[in-house]
Amino acid sequence: MDFLWVDFQGAAVWMWLAFISVVIALLALDLGVLHRKSHEIGIRESLLMTGFYMTLGILFAGFVWSQFGQQASVEYLTGFVIEKSLAMDNIFVIAMIFGYFSIPREYQHRVLLYGILGVIVLRGIMIGAGAAVVENYGWVLYLFAAFLIITGVKMMFSSSEPYDVENNPVLKILRKHLPITDRLHGEKFFARENDPKTGRLKTYLTPLMLALILIEFADLVFAVDSIPAIFAITTDPFIVYTSNIFAILGLRALYFALAALIHRFAYLKYALSVVLIFIGSKIFVADMLGLAKIPPLVSLGVTVAILAAGILGSLWATRDRPAATKPAE
Numbered sequence: 437m438d439f440l441w442v443d444f445q446g447a448a449v450w451m452w453l454a455f456i457s458v459v460i461a462l463l464a465l466d467l468g469v470l471h472r473k474s475h476e477i478g479i480r481e482s483l484l485m486t487g488f489y490m491t492l493g494i495l496f497a498g499f500v501w502s503q504f505g506q507q508a509s510v511e512y513l514t515g516f517v518i519e520k521s522l523a524m525d526n527i528f529v530i531a532m533i534f535g536y537f538s539i540p541r542e543y544q545h546r547v548l549l550y551g552i553l554g555v556i557v558l559r560g561i562m563i564g565a566g567a568a569v570v571e572n573y574g575w576v577l578y579l580f581a582a583f584l585i586i587t588g589v590k591m592m593f594s595s596s597e598p599y600d601v602e603n604n605p606v607l608k609i610l611r612k613h614l615p616i617t618d619r620l621h622g623e624k625f626f627a628r629e630n631d632p633k634t635g636r637l638k639t640y641l642t643p644l645m646l647a648l649i650l651i652e653f654a655d656l657v658f659a660v661d662s663i664p665a666i667f668a669i670t671t672d673p674f675i676v677y678t679s680n681i682f683a684i685l686g687l688r689a690l691y692f693a694l695a696a697l698i699h700r701f702a703y704l705k706y707a708l709s710v711v712l713i714f715i716g717s718k719i720f721v722a723d724m725l726g727l728a729k730i731p732p733l734v735s736l737g738v739t740v741a742i743l744a745a746g747i748l749g750s751l752w753a754t755r756d757r758p759a760a761t762k763p764a765e
Contacts, residue, residue, distance in 0.1 A: 440453070445564065445673040446567075446673050446675070447503075447672075447673075451503070451674065452674070455678055456556075459556065459681060459685070462489075462492075463549060463552060466485075466549055467549050467550075474543055474545070474546060474622075474623050475542050476541040477541065477545050477692040478692070479693045482689060482692035482693040483693050485690075486686055486689045486690040486693065488689075489682070489686035489689050490686050493516055493682035493683065493685070493686055494513075496512070496682060497509050500675065500678075507732050510732035510733055511672070512678065512679050513736055514679075514736040514739060515666040515669050515670065515676060515683075516679040516682060517683075517736065517743070518665050518711065518715070519665075519666060519680050519683035519684065520683040520686065520687055521708060521711065521739075521743050522658065522661060522662045522665065522708060522711075522712075523658060523683060523684060524687065524694070524704065525658070525704070525705070525708060526654060526658050527687070527691055527694050527698055528698050529599045529654045530548070530651055530654070531698065532599040533599075533601055533650050533651055534547075536601040536602070537643040537644075537647045539643065539644060540620075541692075543620075543622075544692070545692070546623050546644075547644060547647050547648050547651065548691060550648055551648055551652055551655070551688070552685065552688060554648075554652045554655075555652070555684055556681060558655070558659070559659060559663070559677065559681065559684075562659055562663055563673055563676050563677045563680070566663055566664075566667055566676075567667075567671065570667060570671050571671070577667065577668065577671070577719060580664035580667055580668055581719040583664055584661070584664055584665055584668060584712045584716030587661055587712055588708075588709040588710065588711070588713035588716065589709070589713065591705060591709040592706055592709035592710075601650065604650060604653070606649065606650060606653045607646065607650060610646065615639065615640045615641065616640055617629055618643065619642070621642050623644065625642055625648065626640065626641060627642050655684075661712070663680070665711075665715050666680065669735060670732075701747065702753055702754050703746045703747075703749045703750040704750055707742050707745065707746020708743075708746070710742050711739055711742050711743065714742065718730040718735065
């Protein structure tokens with residue numbers, strides 16, 4: 437069993453296996469026990485699920501501390517906060533996708549949970565590739581930093597246009613090349629229907645499957661911002677990956693509470709843009725000051741302060757704004 441202690445991507449093999457096993461067990465418990473029967477997730481249940489995943493994510497920071505030390509633990513928490521914050525913008529997109537396909541709320545949790553399986557694989561591939569590139573070409577971190585600054589500036593001055601599901605290129609490709617039914621078949625992702633041309637039974641993708649694919653694609657797009665942001669904090673693949681997955685687990689659970697309140701976060705976009713600019717800039721600042729990096733506690737403190745100001749400012753400014761319509765009733 438010596439191979440369990442072999443170093444792989446910055447951590448022993450047993451740590452990777454233990455983490456993946458915990459995540460799979462959580463998903464199996466969620467889908468196979470707690471939500472075996474599809475039902476509408478209310479705000480209370482959403483908050484309880486979020487509290488559970490948040491607690492696990494924070495407890496994992498203690499595990500990181502015990503294995504790698506304080507600095508690694510703070511870097512994990514910073515990555516956790518950044519990923520969770522950046523992914524909040526994805527909630528609006530998810531709500532638009534569910535609304536476009538008229539996915540009932542009782543089926544939405546199932547789509548989000550299966551979506552996490554794709555996230556586990558896709559994020560792993562992207563982070564593994566990014567770590568290999570950074571290890572062999574250290575100067576790539578400066579490209580990441582410049583990309584984050586440019587992205588932050590663009591986000592700050594971009595218009596808040598609704599997400600256009602109809603013209604999504606992935607949806608157009610799916611409709612052109614695959615058999616698709618517009619009818620829901622309960623919680624099924626695939627359905628057998630008679631082909632109107634031949635009269636024979638044929639397997640079709642249901643709107644539930646289309647929603648799942650588009651949500652996975654949206655997560656891939658958002659990962660292009662979030663992964664470089666965390667690499668700017670730490671280049672340890674284990675810290676980057678685990679902070680990503682724990683943050684996403686908690687945020688998907690929080691979706692049902694936040695989807696109806698997303699209209700209240702008027703200034704969140706600006707806070708996120710400042711965070712991206714700060715994270716990108718600190719690499720150049722550290723270089724100019726002759727430092728290896730800005731201290732992790734400083735990065736975490738500044739990031740939390742910026743996000744707190746954006747969220748609290750948003751809630752105060754929109755305190756009299758009427759509630760938004762629930763998505764995809």
